[in-house]
Amino acid sequence: MPVQVSVIMPVYNMTGLVGQSIDSILQQSFQDFELIVIDDASEDGTDTVVRSYKGRQILFERNSCNVGNYASRNRGMLLAQGKYIAVMDADDIAMPDRLEKQVAYLEKYSDVLAVGSGCVSLPGGVLREGLSSYREIQLALLNNNCFVHSSLMIRKDTLLKLNGYNERYYYSADYDLVCRLVAVGKVENLTEPLVGYRYHPFQISALHKEKQQLFADEIRQKYQMDFINRYKKENQSLAGRAEVAVPSIGQAIAYYTYAVYSGDIWYEQKADELLDQVVSVLSDAIPARLDCGLLGVTCGMIYMLQNGFIKGNEDEIFEEIDGLLFGKLRFLVDREDFDWYGWLYYLRLRISRRCLLGQGTQEGIFEENLEFLLDCLIGKIEKGQLPDQEVLFEIKRFHQLNTCKEKTAYILGANGKE
Incomplete structure (x- = not known):
């Protein structure tokens, strides 16, 4: 009844x-x-x-x-x-x-x-x-x-x-x-x-505190993406996993977005505070990965620059982070937990933005490190270790940008994706 x-x-x-x-x-x-x-x-x-x-x-x-x-x-x-x-x-x-x-x-x-x-x-x-x-x-x-x-x-x-x-x-x-x-x-x-x-x-x-936290991190990431994309202005870029990989950075982007949507400057001020907190604790103790790592900080901040939430010279803003990242790369690349997708995504963002800003893409630190990563990836493929779909997607994007085209063509061909 x-x-x-x-x-x-x-x-x-x-x-x-x-x-x-x-x-x-x-x-x-x-x-x-x-x-x-x-x-x-x-x-x-x-x-x-x-x-x-x-x-x-x-x-x-x-x-x-x-x-x-x-x-x-x-x-x-x-x-x-x-x-x-x-x-x-x-x-x-x-x-x-x-x-x-x-x-x-x-x-x-x-x-x-x-x-x-x-x-x-x-x-x-x-x-x-x-x-x-x-x-x-x-x-x-x-x-x-x-x-x-x-x-x-x-x-x-x-x-x-x-x-x-x-x-x-x-x-x-x-x-x-x-x-x-x-x-x-x-x-x-x-x-x-x-x-x-x-x-x-x-x-x-x-x-089950530890497992609960892992699930909560994934849920928070999905919610932050949904929130940003629900309230974003018409010409604002869609936010993806990489942009909200660091919870406080994702939260800052959401606040900046909501400040524009609502016209309330208080949310912009809260976003500024969150960003300042993140930048103030940057160090080589933070892992070089997307999730809760230096790569995630940079990818989120690039999104803020791209959409006008923060302003400044990109090279100057990221000078410290780039130094921390590239100082670690050659010591990390052979580790089983190396974040291939995060590194490739980050390098693609930096290379494509430098090209967009008219700073060229030849003989730079980003291209040098990309070539190094691609050589390492080719070595893994030759040993029978095939990359996952997220990594292959990034390789395809580099191929479309005509960046390291011979190496990207080899990787895509070896994986039947060309």
């Missing part, structure tokens, strides 16, 4: 806490809901605790094997009958009026796709207010997830259109979901605390 709200609660080995969480839902002032509990093959008797609650509002399902938090949420989504999906964690507490206030908000504002709230930390009782406006939320997501996920209520039809959680992001799919939500419409927060968020050593963020 249809209800207004489907509360979806995945649970795994939470015998000591799940009862409190269920009680907080059953005691809501708003009662037109169903509670869907998905037990992800718990081994500690959690299913016994859940089954002890007998009532028409609880639908209990148990996975035959452990599939993960977000796969369990997706299963619950497909079972849901409600107009709205309320996210709930089995270790958190919903305030008595949580559902009532969020339903009222979504009913009043039909253009809002999802609404979260502030929270109170458990234990401790520290209040954390959520960012309220859509603008603030979009900008905050450039850096990290700004939502208490178990505070969200989402329109079911929107969640279905987005195909729910991306299960590939095994420990960070909540960040990915809200990034995709804000890209298609308004997401807002009620600043008052409607959930109690529990901190303990068994939550995902504590148990």
